[in-house]
Amino acid sequence: MREVAVVSFAQSPCVPADREHDMAELVQPVVREALDAAGLDRDDVDFFASGSHDFFEGRTFSYIESLDAVGAWPPISESHVEMDAAWAFAEAWTWLQLGEGDVALVYGIGRGSLAVDLDQVMPAQLDPYLLAPLRPHRDALAGLQACAMVDAGLTSERHLAEVVARCLGAAIANPAAQRSGRVRVDDLLAKPYVAAPLREHDVAPQGDAAAVVVLAAGTAATRPAGRPAWVRGLDHRMETHYPGVRDLTRAGSAGMAAARAAEMAGFSAAEAEVAELHTEYSHQEPLLVTALGLGGAEVNPSGGPLAGRPATATGLVRIGEAARRIMDGGVGRAVAHATNGPALQHNLVCLLAAAPS
């Protein structure tokens, strides 16, 4: 494998509803910030990859607008995933393996606020014949998963509240966080349910933000100022779609992805000092800690998605935050996780390190 590293990460603050900027306006300053930090110019970028989804935007071909922000002229080599932008990161990393170029820019745009009612939108992810007609609301399947976790003795409502309190406390230091603060576990436990055993604070708050990660290969990775975060292993795996035939207390696909990533990396998630997990719900933290086989990693030091979930940018932010810890010189090894779909159906794991292999 060719040695590839994250050399820059930037994101806009996650806000509950950005009504000032269109897609291009939202991402353009973040592209600028990420390239400036890496000492690169737009012309230095050999490949662009992005992730976003029309259903959050309410129209077709919405991502085309974002190409104005990256300036696709003269014509560029470019691709897009209609998924979380962590999968665009995977595509860019794959592209850099070909040796056709050295610098790739990945951007994710997530605007969870635009839909009038996400309860009408999110069931569209389900089997259109057998599941979507049941119209489960946006948090219903997660509620079933959390319930199964509690029933199996893998977590408790108090433990979930502790996860939330820790994440919101950590988010105080994150200027991009949408939600943060010191909260008391007992106060959280007094709140009403939205999908028992989940309460409002157990649900990652939907918001709007853009994120940009710059990847570079080989010598290009060591040229920019600062310390790169080397991508040592990356993999993603899919579960069956049908929640009724899954053991919802497990994420076998996350475990598979972690194992494959560890083979490439030469170290496993158990050895990571920091883990940034795409927890759309508090109960997914203990689930993923087990699935990934984390050791003593500090989980979601940024506050994680429970402090702000900018839709399809959320997973890319996890990779960026994990890389940032390494680029800051704080840690030597980190793991990032991203997910797509309901109840952790599709999982991506990325292992990063301060040293190339």
Added chain:
Amino acid sequence: MSAALAVVGVGQSRQAKRREVTIGALVREAVDAALADAELGFADIDAVVLSKTPDLFDGVMNPELYLADAMGAVGLPVTRVFTGGSVGGHAAIFGAHLVAAGLARRVLVVAYSKESEGNFTWALSRGLPFSAHLGAGAGGHFAPVIREYIRRSRAPEHIGWKVVVNHRGNATRNPYAHIRRAGITLAEVRDSPMLWDPIRYLESCPSSDGSCAVVITGAELAARAPRPPAWIHGMAWRTETGHFAGRDEVNPRAGRDCAAEAYRQAGIADPAREIDVAELYIPYSWYEPMWLENVGLAEEHRGWRLVDDDRTAFGGDLPVNPSGGVLAGNPTGATGLLRFAEAALQVRGLAGEHQVDGARRAVGHAMGGASQFHALWVVGSEVPA
């Protein structure tokens, strides 16, 4: 990228309004056919790439989730790409990249649309902030571009009709085509209703349900394939911004750059002479001469003469869309991959009744958006030099 790559399996569904099958079943038809062609099972596949045009077309969000089981993708890496109508070509190229990068030994590339589940023109005509709401759909967008081509090239108006007669005639030899009408005449095309001047009804693509799948692998496994592989000689994608007064939508630079890069990889200096057959993304008749020029198969302003001289007809020296192409069936999410797959079938000698004799090198081409997204590959019957 050094080792050779090849297509070893191709499958497609019949294109039509397929109200009798689910989306999953439609996709499975192509997946099963591609695996059967390659004599492989699900256990032989390492990764899946799904191509699909906007989810608003048929209402399923993130369809790779629902289709995971139908595609045999459970336990595999799955990537759902989307770049406009070129997406099928993009997906094939990304699938090839996964093999070239050493991340998979065999990749299954899947593509579909089931447009009978929704309303394509409605979905394409959603109002945008700060833009006039025309509700014109794709034809309304492309018509003025075609008029500009006619103005520049001084092409006579029967060229568009002739493309239709050729493509729709070709489709009668393709059992998977949506529209199979034998014996269509220039007069019928000329007399069909005007939709968006100069595009007449019979010069327009249909809205179809359909799926396509291909299996891509490396040289070692391709050499052991049960049927002849289609070797990938060159492949490229290019994108240009849409909102830029300096761009030329008649002959977009991204399309020219894309083709030039693929020919460079393939070692092709004179594409018009070295390419035996082309499957081009031609949703409206006039895009045949326009794309012939854009991808370097004809000189600028002279593409229409190839049509006029019957050179692009079945039996000509550069047949275009022997499958019938987009005018005979347009399941948009699959349309690009169908062009790439049909090019592969030609050089494998497996195109059946619409096989072009002696096809050794073929172009598969896809484009999307307002002609902003371009993907093209050159495939051949021989291992690339």
